[in-house]
Amino acid sequence: MTNTDDAPTPSRRHGDASARRAMPQGHITIGLVENDPYALALLRPQIERLDPRFSILWVVSTGAKAIHHCLFTSPRPQVLVIDMGLSDMPGTRVCEVLRQHGCTAGVVGITALPTADWAARLAACGGQALIAKDLIRGNLRPAIVASAAGQAYQSEGNGTSGPEHAGNAEEHASDRPVTGGTALYPSVQEAIACLGNTGQGTTESASATATATASAQPPANPLSPRQQQVLAAYAAGETTGRIAKTLHTSNATVYVHLHDALARLGAASKIEAIDIARKNGWIHVEQYRQ
Numbered sequence: 001m002t003n004t005d006d007a008p009t010p011s012r013r014h015g016d017a018s019a020r021r022a023m024p025q026g027h028i029t030i031g032l033v034e035n036d037p038y039a040l041a042l043l044r045p046q047i048e049r050l051d052p053r054f055s056i057l058w059v060v061s062t063g064a065k066a067i068h069h070c071l072f073t074s075p076r077p078q079v080l081v082i083d084m085g086l087s088d089m090p091g092t093r094v095c096e097v098l099r100q101h102g103c104t105a106g107v108v109g110i111t112a113l114p115t116a117d118w119a120a121r122l123a124a125c126g127g128q129a130l131i132a133k134d135l136i137r138g139n140l141r142p143a144i145v146a147s148a149a150g151q152a153y154q155s156e157g158n159g160t161s162g163p164e165h166a167g168n169a170e171e172h173a174s175d176r177p178v179t180g181g182t183a184l185y186p187s188v189q190e191a192i193a194c195l196g197n198t199g200q201g202t203t204e205s206a207s208a209t210a211t212a213t214a215s216a217q218p219p220a221n222p223l224s225p226r227q228q229q230v231l232a233a234y235a236a237g238e239t240t241g242r243i244a245k246t247l248h249t250s251n252a253t254v255y256v257h258l259h260d261a262l263a264r265l266g267a268a269s270k271i272e273a274i275d276i277a278r279k280n281g282w283i284h285v286e287q288y289r290q
Contacts, residue, residue, distance in 0.1 A: 028053050028148045031069060031077035031105070033094070035061040035087050036275055043110075043136075047081065050141040063089040070103050077105050078148045081140070084111040084118045084130075085280050092118065092125045099126035099195040104188055106147025110136065112266050112276055113222075123184060126191030129153035134266070152185035221282045227261040230254055232283040235274045 030047065034040045040059065048054055057077050060066050063086045070076055080098070084091040095107045109122045109130040122130050129143035129152065143153040186194065223231070226247070233243040244251045258270060267273035277283040 026053050027055055028079060028144060029075065029077045030054055030056045030144065031066065031080045032056050032059045033061070033063065033066045033080065033082040033086065033091065034059070035083065036279065038271070038275070039083075039133075046136060047140065047144075050137075051145070054144065062086060063091065063094040066094050067097050070098055070105055071101055076103075079106045079108060079144050081108045081110060081144065084109050084122070085113070085276065087279060090121075092121045092127070095122065095127045096125035096195065099191045102192055102196050104150070104192070106144075106150060106188055108140070108143045108147050108153070110140070112272065114266060117222075123186065126186060126188075126195050128185050128188065128191075129155075130185075132266070134268070147188075150188040152187055154185060221280070222264045223261055223277065223282055224257075227257050227264070228277070228283050230257040231261055231270075231274055231277050232285055234258070234270055235278060235283060236285040 028051070032040075032044060032047065034043055044056060044059065048056060057075060058069055060069060063082075066080065066082065070080060080094075082091040082094060086094070091109050095109070098105065098107065107122075107127040107129075109118060109127050110133055111118055111130065112133045115130050115132050119130050128147040129139075131139045131143055139153075139155060142155075146153040221228075229247065230243060233246065238246070240251050240254050244254045247254070258273075261277075262268075262270070262273045265273050265276045267276055274283070
């Protein structure tokens with residue numbers, strides 16, 4: 001039975017080796033990091049259905065908890081599937097900290113935003129793949145299998161194009177803004193070789209790093225001021241007619257702003273768009289009154 005957040009399974013009392021022996025041959029263990037409960041309700045069973053070898057060890061909602069479980073609890077996952085836009089730090093920063101401390105789990109990023117917003121950053125931080133959430137059905141399974149073997153998953157649509165390697169990381173590579181560019185993901189060992197010498201490898205240093213970077217910034221806000229106001233108003237429970245009156249415009253114009261916001265966020269619904277925007281700090285309820 002898998003666990004969510006800080007409810008450990010009994011197998012954690014034993015070492016990694018004994019836990020691996022208990023798994024069927026070829027089994028792939030996964031840690032899942034997603035702070036949206038609605039997305040998680042869909043994502044978790046979707047991953048488990050992709051391949052009978054996949055087993056989710058635990059689910060957590062923050063980057064700090066993911067770092068703790070990957071470095072200091074047993075059994076440790078072979079693959080970490082992580083949303084890029086977490087509430088406490090970017091998923092890229094989680095990956096960077098893990099590599100600095102020699103973690104050998106493959107890292108597969110997922111995002112509802114255009115993959116170009118995160119691709120080069122994730123490659124620089126030692127990730128093996130980045131999958132758009134609307135392409136999970138076709139791309140996540142091979143990405144997990146490759147990452148479990150310590151290999152990168154390079155494919156069209158996951159922010160990969162061209163021969164350039166974006167994995168030449170600098171300090172806090174996860175915090176650097178990225179605009180377009182190419183990303184060629186490294187293998188796990190290449191990532192550790194590049195980043196491993198910058199970490200201290202102790203519980204205290206990893207925990208301190210996680211805490212210190214919890215306020216790291218997500219990608220630049222892709223929404224226009226008016227799109228932010230419209231989403232904020234819907235988030236506050238306002239009707240389309242009320243929003244139009246407050247903004248001194250028509251219902252049709254409000255719908256246009258909403259449609260454009262969904263397109264920019266890569267969201268399939270108003271609820272998903274609001275969640276993405278709120279999670280990244282791009283909208284606030286009071287904005288629609290401005």
